[in-house]
Amino acid sequence: MTVPSDRAITVSGLVKTFGHTRALDGLDLTVNTGEVHGFLGPNGSGKTTTIRILLGLLRADAGEARLLGGDPWRDPAQLHRRLAYVPGDVTLWPNLTGGEVIDMLGRMRGGLNRQRRAELLDRFDLDPRKKGRAYSKGNKQKVGLVAALASDVELLILDEPTSGLDPLMEEVFQQCVQEERRQGRTVLLSSHILAEVEALCDRVTIIRQGKAVESGTLVEMRHLTRTSIAADLAVAPDGIATMSGVHNLVVEGTRVRFEVDTDQLNAVLGRLVATGVHSLVSQPPTLEELFLRHYQDDLSRTEAPAAVPS
Amino acid sequence: MRSFVGTGSLVRLALRRDRIMLAVWIGIFVVMAAGSAGATVGLYGTVEDRVEAAAAINNTPSLVALYGIIYDESSLGALSMIKLGAFGGALVAVLAIILVIRHTRSEEEAGRLELVGATVVGRNAPLAASLIVTVAGVLALGLFTALGLAAAGLSVGGSFAFGLAWASIGIAFAAVAAVTAQLTASARAAIGLAVAVLGVAYVLRAIGDTAGDGTASALRWLSPIGWGQQVRPYQGDRWWVLLLPLAFFVVVAATAQVLLGRRDHGAGLLPDRPGPAMAGRGLGGAFGLAWRLQRGTLLGWAAGFVILGLVFGNIASNIDGFLGSASAIEMIQKLGGVKALTDAFMSTELGMVAIGASAYAIQAVMRLRAEETELRAEPVLATGVKRLTWVWSHLTIAVLGAGALMLAVGLGAGLTYSAETGSAADFWRVLGAALVRVPAAWVLAGLVVAAFGLAPRAAVAGWAALVAFLLLGEFGPLFELNQYAMDLSPYAHVPRLPGGEFSVVPLLGLAAVAAALVAVGLVGFRRRDVPIS
Secondary structure (H helix, E strand, O other), rough: OOOOOOEEEEEEEEEEEEEOOEEEEEEEEEEOOOOOOEEEEOOOOOOOHHHHOOOOOOOOEEEEEOOEEEEOOOOHHHHHHEEEEEOOOOOOOOOOHHHHHHHHHHHHOOOHHHHHHHHHHHHHHOOOOOEEEEHHHHHHHHHHHHHHHHHOOOOOEOEEEEEOOOOOHHHHHHHHHHHHHHHEEEEEEEEOHHHHHHHHHHHHEEEEOEEEEEEHHHHHHHOOEEEEEEEEOOOOOOOOHHOOEEEEEEEEEEEEEEEEEHHHHHHHHHHHHHHHHEEEEEEEHHHHHHHHHHHHHHHHHOOOOOOOOO | HHHHHHHHHHHHHHHHHHHHHHHHHHHHHHHHHHHHHHHHHHHHHHHHHHHHHHHHOOOHHHHHHHOOOOOOOOHHHHHHHHHHHHHHHHHHHOOOOOHOOOOOOOOHHHHHHHHHHHOOOOOOOOHHHHHHHHHHHHHEEEEHHHHHHHHHOOOHHHHHHHHHHOOOOHHHHHHHHHHHHOOOOOHHHHHHHHHHHHHHHHHHHHHHHOOOHHHHHHHHHHOOOHHHHHHHOOEEEEEEEEHHHHHHHHHHHHHHHHHHHHHOOOOOOOOOOOOOOOOOOOOOOOOHHHHHHHHHHHHHHHHHHHHHHHHHHHHHHHHHHHOOOOHHHHHHHHHHHHHHHHHHHHHHHHHHHHHHHHHHHHHHHHHEEEEEHOHHHHHHOOOOHHHHHHHHHHHHHHHHHHHHHHHHHHHHHHHHHHHHHHHHHHHHHHHHHOOHHHHHHHHHHHHHHHHHHOHHOOOOOHHHHHHHHHHHHHHHHHOOHHHHHHHHOOOHHOOOOOOOOOOHHHHHHHHHHHHHHHHHHHHHHOOOOOOHH
């Protein structure tokens, strides 16, 4: 009730332990209504545990989780009618057909858009008459996706939903999520596929060892990354090495190669131009670099936030 | 022979996986057999005692149907092992079936066989390896049992005949399971099919043994369990009969290998037809789903129970035909007449069938656990379905299903029995006697729900409880356990109908215990994490 309606999900200080393992260690996560929120992190970092708590399946040991203005542990069934969930590994009942599972899960949620169901089956190229045991991994995943996307709900919770999909189907999935966003739905998308996250997500939260280590828009995150520069100068460079934001500088006569923090790019380029530039190649910053940095476990021991993974 | 390449390494893998489970199973069988032998040796010291006890069994058709015939009434070994010969043999067969399916269809269904199959392993190797492990396992079981029996004081030759007879039943059903593993794509269905064949084999020998000298007595020779009994351990030890299960194994196992060559990996020979593209009206909530998942199993069990009922009713109505000698008839008259005898028969058989109904209830509730561990509960509980509704959906099927099964057996037995006696009252008496067994099955279902809610990993304890109650009832009197221990079993409180005295109090008591266990389980489940793997 106290949660403003522009927040679909708010999680603060969430803790969950399994025996001696601390799966969540004070996690914070905010998802605004109407946004597609990327939820990233290495295997075993606590993404699925977070999602299960948000679904009221697991009980948090400490901290608070609010979902669509309610408490997922106390009134799960009411909240579940307003959301749809696709697990990372869709397991089907061996003797139910895909079509039956789609309809059944839809009805359990309180309704299904028949027209959208037919359209999605067509777009995902899924045969709904096969028995659960006969589907391949990718096709099982499609059954889960169609069941979720054909529901008229406010919130979609997708836990690595595209594992096992071929690139063509991945493309269809991305279009579908774009459409959901246009309809004003909120999406929490846990994913490992960086291209998917870049294409779809408005904001991203990166989780590691049960804690959120980074959260913000992709534009903000790009600022945290570096541009690679290779240049041939008129004379040997001078003073570049001491400029802030310059890393891994290699000088060979008049040629230089280095990386520069994106927010220092202007100042460094100004210095190069003052020296005289014969040729210049620059490579744009990639999110991949940022993600890899957070995925690597031992990085917490190196000091600077912008330290380079070697 | 290239298609058998890798059999050796698969055998080693299977032995590595099963070493503890196999040792425990073998230990249980040996202790059960040797314990039973030891107790009997102490109880029936003189030949007169033995002849009297053996004659009483041979003159009681219900016991003959259940356990078999004692051919040499003076034999100590025959009397000691009468309860375990066919019945224990059937349990050995269940072990063999589980072992074979576990290493063939289960592996294939889980996708692990694919992983193994991609290495240097021939097409026929996995099935061959599973048969080798199973045959070696039941042979070891038979040999250790023989040693245990001989140590308990029975004759050495007879003990080895008994052990090998047990093993032969296991070997025959290993081959049966090898075939059913080729027929269906699911391990559960393959086990169900093989167990159904086992049930038919048991009934065939029961009909054969109770047919006296009639032509139907030949039916026992159509049953691997009948073969095991016809070895007649401690009663002449007819070793040549063991050639029958051996030949059966060779032919049926070879058939299984041929069938294997005619199907695709992961598929069964029984075809998987495309199903409906849309869900029917009934499949819209937790109850619709539970019914859909469980209806096939329930209908299969119900059909089996109707047949069992028809057979029992028929045997009961012909009981006076078994009473050959005048002295036997006189003894029966003293005991309360033919009516009392048929009532006792009915009561014994219905008691055994009630254990089956409890087993049904347990496996129906265990579906909850399977749905949870196989992660199929998660997507359902992430919809508008409430947790307790989900538990109730499967529990309702267990509770009503156990009732429906006893109704089925009661209807079957009541129909054939009352048709013979011509009395409608007999129909209602038999039906009522079947239904008073239902609350005991509910207690078992309640136990599983309680475990599922509080300690889900211990939910399999429901099966252990069933076996414990069964052993308490069968062997408690033999070991002279005190009454408090025997009263732990819910079956100890069921009125012995027909013939016994009816009282509603114990039935209400059992229902109340079941309800309390369910309540505990529901409270536990509402508070715990899902899934706990």
